[in-house]
Amino acid sequence: MADIAITELSQNLRDAIAGLKTSEGLEEVGIVTRIGDGVAWVHGLRNAGFSEMLEIETKEGIVEAFALNLMEDEIGAVLLGSDVNVSAGNTVRLKGTQLEVPVGPELLGRVVDPLGRPLDGGPAIKTKKTGLVEREAVGVMGRKSVHEPLMTGIMAIDAMFPIGRGQRELIIGDRQTGKTAIAIDTMINQAKQKSGVVNVYVAIGQKLSKIARLVDRLKQEGVMEQTIIVATGPSDPASMLYLAPYAGTAMGEYFRDNKEHALMIYDDLTKHAVAYRQMSLLLRRPPGREAFPGDVFYLHSRLLERSAKLSDDLGAGSLTALPIIETQAGDISAYIPTNVISITDGQIFMETDLFYQGIRPAISAGLSVSRVGGAAQTKAVKSVGGHLKLGLSQFRELASFAQFGSDLDAETKGQIERGQRLTELLKQPQYQPMGIWEQVSSLYVVNEGLFDKVSVVKIKDAQAALLTRLWTDHKEDMRKLNSGDKPDEKLLATIKKVATSAAKGFEG
């Protein structure tokens, strides 16, 4: 082996660097060859990376785009603004960065677009940090199993399909079945219960009037201070609809990574998939089933995988996701619904029939499931909601026999009557999430048959009377129950006593 003067190696390398000619000021550029439908085709920029930001210089100023199709001869880039001023021949520059959005507590209480620009007419948002819109999910060792409850305040969900912090629970159903209502109530409950969970609501292609109504309601309920709304309307470019959930997740991840808890609501991923389909078809990617591109599963799996419960080493923060999917005529076996069902840790299925029967929230007990939430359910609710789902499912099966009431055996008749009372009890008006003590006492009373003599139509009145009396006469006990611990015998006896006397006024 030849002698190598290692001591001189460093100096030699420095000399070699100094001897290299640099072309300072020379930027890599390309030109727009074609433009249309929000997609620009660019010649040149051979060093562009996937999802890298580009700047198109037009006569009216700079228009930003991001590279999605990297091919041998050209690049397909999706514009982040209007394509009106972009024309063939415009110069395109590499920005050298991937898309980032502002993140941090400064965004709380604000309505922003997917690039973090304010839409609420408020002052410009200046944050200390920015977050990558596309980011890899946390690995296996960075996670912990879901074990803390995230109370929605909706009795049917908290008792039968509990959601834990870090879980992904899909809300699925036809249009106008109360999907968004569940998400809003969950947000309201976080403020009402002072859970400290930050809400990030991502509106994907939602009517702007609906978003405005939502903001008003959240302000009215005092929830807006702990909420970020990422809004896109139907007239926004498909690229903005595509980016919205990723941008929202980047904003939520800030809280997750800083030992806090955040709740993501994606309303809805059906429109997101449709926006991505539009982009993919315009980028001439091969269409697959229902004309969606081949990577539509990855589109949602990589998004939802970012929701997680972090390990203690990483600060034990969490990001919970409630994606929403709209079905057509209750068909959950369509392409996008099956994809998202398989990605998430359970689903809450909303039924049109139940909604029109007045059973609201119209949650289907048979088709809904929570795969990991059981471990996160509070002991108090678990102690009374254990057999609820089975009982309710059996009742819905038997309900069709209810009309032959006189010919049924006593046991079936009893099951039907209990089911009717339970169904009535689980009805809950919008914007009125319930605390743990309200849920536990209501369910305990029906399970114990204390309301068996109350007529079905008067169940809600009896429940209201019970809750008022409990809160007025046993405030401290109820506060204790609200902590989530399993109620002791003394407490249950108190509830029993109050329920028996409350029921008397509604018998018949």
Next chain:
Amino acid sequence: MALRLSRRKIATYTADQLLAGVSKRDVLRSVAAYLVDAKRTRELTLLVRDIEDVLAERGHIVADVASAHPLSETLKAEIKKLVGGSTPQLRELVESDLLGGVRVDVPGKRFDGTIRHKLTALRAKQL
């Protein structure tokens, strides 16, 4: 059906043939025949840019220099130094709406020191 050749491949072939000393007329005739046969004559401008790209990679650089006023010899020498390559050639163009400064375009790269560009960048920053 024959595979569609990418422009990059056609450009590499053309540049290599030209640099190998094959008659320019013969090379360009065969490329032209291919473009007509493959109904790809619309890609002519882009193909020329690609050929310029490959030639630049091999050290033969042609630079388009645009300025608001005609360039002095000193400036031209400076630009040639900036562009690099063994025998850089300059194609000059006077565009009064650049207001001042100079813009140098080499294949795939640009140096923009014009006042118009600076104004556009300033406006984008303010937005």
